[in-house]
Amino acid sequence: MKLYYALKKEFLILWRNKSALLSLFLMPAIFILIMSLAQKDIYKEYTNANITYTIVNQDKGQKSLQFIDALKDYEHLTFIEKDSLEEAQALTREGDTMFTLRIAKAFSAHFDKKSENPLIDIYMSPSTKAPVKLYFQSKIKETMMALKMKKILKSIGKYDDTKQDAKDKKTIETHYLYDNTHKTVIPTATQQNVPAWIVFSMFFVIIPISTLFITERDDGTLDRLKAMNSPKGIFLLSKIIPYMVINQLQLYSMILVGLFLVPLLGGDKLTMDIDFFALFVISLAISFAAIGFALFLSTLMKSIEQASIVGALSAVIMGAVGGIMIPKLVMPPLMQDLTLLSPMSWGLEGMLDVFVRNLDVSAVLYEASVLVVFGILMLTISTYNFKRR
Amino acid sequence: MIEISNLSKDYGEHKVLKDISLHMDTGSIYGLLGPNGAGKTTLISTLVGLCSFDAGEIHIEGKNIKDSLGYIQSISSLIPQELAFYPTLTAAENLEYFAGMLGLKNNALKERIDKVVHLTQLSDAYTKQAQTYSGGLKRRLNIAIGLLSDPKIIYLDEPTVGIDPQSRNFILESIKKMKEENKLIVYTSHYMNEVEFLCDKIAIIDNGEIIQEGSLDTILSDTKAIIKTSDEYLEVALSQISDTLHRLEEEGKKITSIEYGHDLESYFLRITNTKLRD
Numbered sequence: 001m002k003l004y005y006a007l008k009k010e011f012l013i014l015w016r017n018k019s020a021l022l023s024l025f026l027m028p029a030i031f032i033l034i035m036s037l038a039q040k041d042i043y044k045e046y047t048n049a050n051i052t053y054t055i056v057n058q059d060k061g062q063k064s065l066q067f068i069d070a071l072k073d074y075e076h077l078t079f080i081e082k083d084s085l086e087e088a089q090a091l092t093r094e095g096d097t098m099f100t101l102r103i104a105k106a107f108s109a110h111f112d113k114k115s116e117n118p119l120i121d122i123y124m125s126p127s128t129k130a131p132v133k134l135y136f137q138s139k140i141k142e143t144m145m146a147l148k149m150k151k152i153l154k155s156i157g158k159y160d161d162t163k164q165d166a167k168d169k170k171t172i173e174t175h176y177l178y179d180n181t182h183k184t185v186i187p188t189a190t191q192q193n194v195p196a197w198i199v200f201s202m203f204f205v206i207i208p209i210s211t212l213f214i215t216e217r218d219d220g221t222l223d224r225l226k227a228m229n230s231p232k233g234i235f236l237l238s239k240i241i242p243y244m245v246i247n248q249l250q251l252y253s254m255i256l257v258g259l260f261l262v263p264l265l266g267g268d269k270l271t272m273d274i275d276f277f278a279l280f281v282i283s284l285a286i287s288f289a290a291i292g293f294a295l296f297l298s299t300l301m302k303s304i305e306q307a308s309i310v311g312a313l314s315a316v317i318m319g320a321v322g323g324i325m326i327p328k329l330v331m332p333p334l335m336q337d338l339t340l341l342s343p344m345s346w347g348l349e350g351m352l353d354v355f356v357r358n359l360d361v362s363a364v365l366y367e368a369s370v371l372v373v374f375g376i377l378m379l380t381i382s383t384y385n386f387k388r389r
Numbered sequence: 390m391i392e393i394s395n396l397s398k399d400y401g402e403h404k405v406l407k408d409i410s411l412h413m414d415t416g417s418i419y420g421l422l423g424p425n426g427a428g429k430t431t432l433i434s435t436l437v438g439l440c441s442f443d444a445g446e447i448h449i450e451g452k453n454i455k456d457s458l459g460y461i462q463s464i465s466s467l468i469p470q471e472l473a474f475y476p477t478l479t480a481a482e483n484l485e486y487f488a489g490m491l492g493l494k495n496n497a498l499k500e501r502i503d504k505v506v507h508l509t510q511l512s513d514a515y516t517k518q519a520q521t522y523s524g525g526l527k528r529r530l531n532i533a534i535g536l537l538s539d540p541k542i543i544y545l546d547e548p549t550v551g552i553d554p555q556s557r558n559f560i561l562e563s564i565k566k567m568k569e570e571n572k573l574i575v576y577t578s579h580y581m582n583e584v585e586f587l588c589d590k591i592a593i594i595d596n597g598e599i600i601q602e603g604s605l606d607t608i609l610s611d612t613k614a615i616i617k618t619s620d621e622y623l624e625v626a627l628s629q630i631s632d633t634l635h636r637l638e639e640e641g642k643k644i645t646s647i648e649y650g651h652d653l654e655s656y657f658l659r660i661t662n663t664k665l666r667d
């Protein structure tokens with residue numbers, strides 16, 4: 001019964017703390033929306049991306065015309081032709097096209113010979129994302145190679161235009177490797193962002209937990225409870241259980257955002273063909289680590305203001321280091337090693353195992369164990385700090 | 390009921406309680422007076438088991454606090470100076486929570502809450518959030534929570550700070566009634582008139598030491614007169630006043646004032662000095 005009254009009190013206080021609820025539910029929902037929509041093209045399959053560019057053909061020879069003709073085969077690469085390089089560059093500079101492709105005057109003449117000068121120049125905005133640049137470059141090289149190959153095969157009489165063109169249409173197909181091959185999770189921006197911001201928001205319980213704890217400590221409520229011989233275990237559970245429930249509510253609210261709100265605003269829909277038990281296990285472990293860390297901070301901080309600032313700051317730093325804001329895979333090796341220091345990184349890896357890699361519970365056990373050990377360590381230090389007062 | 394013998398406590402080099410010995414009886418109100426930082430709150434915290442101590446012994450109802458802390462806490466209640474409850478909860482929710490933490494449930498819980506609500510006259514504000522209460526109402530809720538366990542010993546740490554005269558009067562009268570129920574009330578306050586009104590016995594504590602203890606009558610009849618001349622400050626027994634005045638006259642000194650018989654406040658200031666304490 002004591003636990004019932006303790007939980008009831010904790011839920012009532014949290015329910016009436018509207019600013020805390022906003023930071024726990026609205027903040028991650030906004031992040032998911034912004035990031036999923038903003039990063040939509042980063043995670044998008046570039047074979048399906050629509051890249052527009054301008055061609056300035058300064059050659060006009062047969063080879064350059066064949067080259068341009070071959071480029072038409074890429075249905076997601078659409079181009080317009082301009083005579084003036086400056087005009088084409090202006091379009092790219094202003095963002096109307098992503099690239100300007102200049103075919104040099106010597107293109108046809110030097111097509112299959114060594115040339116001192118480049119036969120093709122590509123101009124782009126400095127803000128062009130590296131994957132898009134690489135994709136575009138590879139398509140241009142691929143087209144050049146195909147033309148050269150065609151010429152060689154023709155010269156030795158092995159090329160049949162009618163058959164080869166049809167076969168060349170699609171020679172490469174990309175496949176994702178999943179543990180459960182019957183499942184089909186597509187690694188979209190939404191699929192990456194929902195788990196990332198769920199982990200981040202779960203750690204935001206630091207603020208309401210530490211704020212209430214410090215209030216209880218400073219206004220004498222904790223002393224009153226201690227003088228009443230109220231069990232410490234009940235007090236601890238009354239801090240852990242409500243926020244585990246809150247974290248679960250956050251998890252499923254953010255999933256709903258990914259399922260309904262993001263697609264409504266033009267983003268990719270979250271795919272939920274996942275192992276729910278694995279999700280439950282890793283989310284509980286993240287909760288435990290977050291609550292442990294919150295209590296650890298609570299016992300260290302001297303005032304509510306200090307706890308609010310340090311709590312929010314530590315969540316943001318853990319998020320940045322842990323790969324929430326910048327994906328771990330684009331970090332240099334040293335930074336990738338540093339991510340291991342952030343509990344958010346372990347949580348994120350577990351969540352990505354579920355949401356992106358589509359793995360089952362056995363895959364998340366390692367990350368979950370690390371998080372639980374972290375949580376136990378934090379709770380132990382908090383208990384020590386609290387008793388030392 | 391409470392027997393404290395040679396109690397001492399240190400915070401490193403700083404001695405906060407120095408060899409304190411006190412006796413407090415059931416059915417009485419015991420006043421603990423002292424300037425800020427004198428050691429009153431530390432002493433109360435030690436008596437309810439919130440603070441450990443380095444030397445001495447505490448026996449409550451004949452039981453050693455070190456061996457029977459659980460029992461002693463079950464018959465004691467600390468009503469702290471701070472408003473130790475949840476401002477976003479109503480009085481009903483606060484009382485239910487603290488009663489629940491005391492292990493009360495079902496009918497026992499309801500009956501006990503009804504009783505303390507009646508005692509502290511909280512019924513009008515019962516379902517409103519405590520943060521909307523006036524200072525007096527907040528103090529009454531603070532006291533109501535402390536009475537939930539129907540304690541034998543109540544430690545009241547400055548319960549009338551920041552409230553209007555009506556609420557103060559109500560609280561003081563309620564405390565007198567508690568005494569009639571044969572409880573021991575340990576009362577600290579900076580308001581000397583309250584202490585004079587309520588307490589049967591007082592102890593004045595300063596720098597961790599008991600510098601005066603006894604019944605209010607005994608302390609106030611500690612009859613020394615203060616004679617001030619232009620260059621002298623003399624404390625003399627009443628029986629010596631005549632001789633002293635005669636001597637001063639012979640020495641040609643001009644007497645500027647004679648004080649004798651005093652209230653608690655002037656006595657308190659005299660023995661604890663008037664130097665500011667923060």
